[in-house]
Amino acid sequence: MANSAFDSPLGVNASSASQSEQEAATSTTTFTSPGTQQFHPSASKLWLRADFGATVSDSYNVTSISDDGTGKATVTIATDFGGATYCVAATVNTAEGSGRWATIDNTSPPAAGTFEINVYSAAGTLADGSFMYAVAFGAQ
Amino acid sequence: MGNSAFGVRDTSASESEQQAGTSTETYVSPGQQESHSSACKFWIRATTTGGITDSYNITSVVDSGAGKLAVTIATDFSSATYCIVAGIVGDEGFGKWAAIDATSTPTSGTFEMNVYSDASTVVDANFNMAYGFGEQ
Numbered sequence: 001m002a003n004s005a006f007d008s009p010l011g012v013n014a015s016s017a018s019q020s021e022q023e024a025a026t027s028t029t030t031f032t033s034p035g036t037q038q039f040h041p042s043a044s045k046l047w048l049r050a051d052f053g054a055t056v057s058d059s060y061n062v063t064s065i066s067d068d069g070t071g072k073a074t075v076t077i078a079t080d081f082g083g084a085t086y087c088v089a090a091t092v093n094t095a096e097g098s099g100r101w102a103t104i105d106n107t108s109p110p111a112a113g114t115f116e117i118n119v120y121s122a123a124g125t126l127a128d129g130s131f132m133y134a135v136a137f138g139a140q
Numbered sequence: 141m142g143n144s145a146f147g148v149r150d151t152s153a154s155e156s157e158q159q160a161g162t163s164t165e166t167y168v169s170p171g172q173q174e175s176h177s178s179a180c181k182f183w184i185r186a187t188t189t190g191g192i193t194d195s196y197n198i199t200s201v202v203d204s205g206a207g208k209l210a211v212t213i214a215t216d217f218s219s220a221t222y223c224i225v226a227g228i229v230g231d232e233g234f235g236k237w238a239a240i241d242a243t244s245t246p247t248s249g250t251f252e253m254n255v256y257s258d259a260s261t262v263v264d265a266n267f268n269m270a271y272g273f274g275e276q
Contacts, residue, residue: 016164016165016167031167031168032167032168032173033153033163033164033165033166033167033168034153034157034158034160034161034162034163034164034166034168034176035161035162035163035164036164037158037161037168037173037176037178037179038161038176038177038178043176043178043179044178044179044180044273045178047223047273047274048223049221049222049223049274057221058219058221058222058223058274059223060177060178060273061177089225089227090225091224091225091226091227091238091239091240092239092240093224093239093240093241093242093246094239094240094241094242095241095242095243096208096241096242096243096244096254096262097243097260097261097262098239098260099239099256099260099261100239101237101238101239101256121260122256122257122258122259122260123260129239129242130242131240131242133223133224133225133240134223134225135223135225135271135273
């Protein structure tokens with residue numbers, strides 16, 4: 001991403017931090033702009049809320065979700081990660097007493113641009129809930 | 141762009157510029173950093189009795205029964221469709237996990253967290269944690 005320069009107390013031609021500068025997170029002579037804030041390691045790279053029919057009700061940096069069957073949904077990321085080792089966590093929204101929980105599937109392991117959420121019942125079988133949530137961190 | 145303490149051509153990003161997430165000609169100030177879509181909007185660590193041990197943008201937590209905590213957010217989301225991810229601190233050997241309650245549906249400013257045992261009953265954990273993402 002190109003830098004934009006303007007006058008500032010950081011220097012006559014202080015510029016907005018590039019993606020790599022945000023990822024390195026060491027510069028004190030560039031400024032963070034809205035267009036590159038998300039590249040900092042502390043920033044989430046995606047989040048979503050979706051139902052079990054693959055309808056996304058709210059999200060950031062998510063292209064789509066596919067319903068892969070009971071308790072299974074594959075998330076397609078808009079701007080991919082730089083590898084498949086990113087951190088992703090999921091939680092399920094479910095009726096009180098239903099005992100559902102969410103994990104990330106390792107049978108279809110996460111790729112740079114996709115991952116699968118699995119939701120289970122307390123008995124350990126795949127089961128739907130009301131909504132699923134996920135958030136992820138890593139370098140793009 | 142207007143005048144600012146940074147010089148004559150620059151200005152800090154507004155809330156809407158942060159939410160759009162595209163400008164490279166405005167700078168992010170501490171007062172608007174959280175408005176970016178990538179930013180966490182709240183986080184919390186609380187005891188089972190509703191004691192907040194650490195938090196960001198949380199007003200209060202109420203113990204609403206065994207394994208149930210009702211969380212009130214300080215600066216609300218703009219809708220109820222925000223993302224919540226939750227977890228617990230629990231003793232080794234006790235299979236517990238967290239979920240967001242769909243019976244007490246999340247609103248823009250509140251949600252309820254449930255903790256389950258592997259028998260699918262609602263039970264207390266040692267500590268409860270949650271994070272929220274979305275637009276305020």
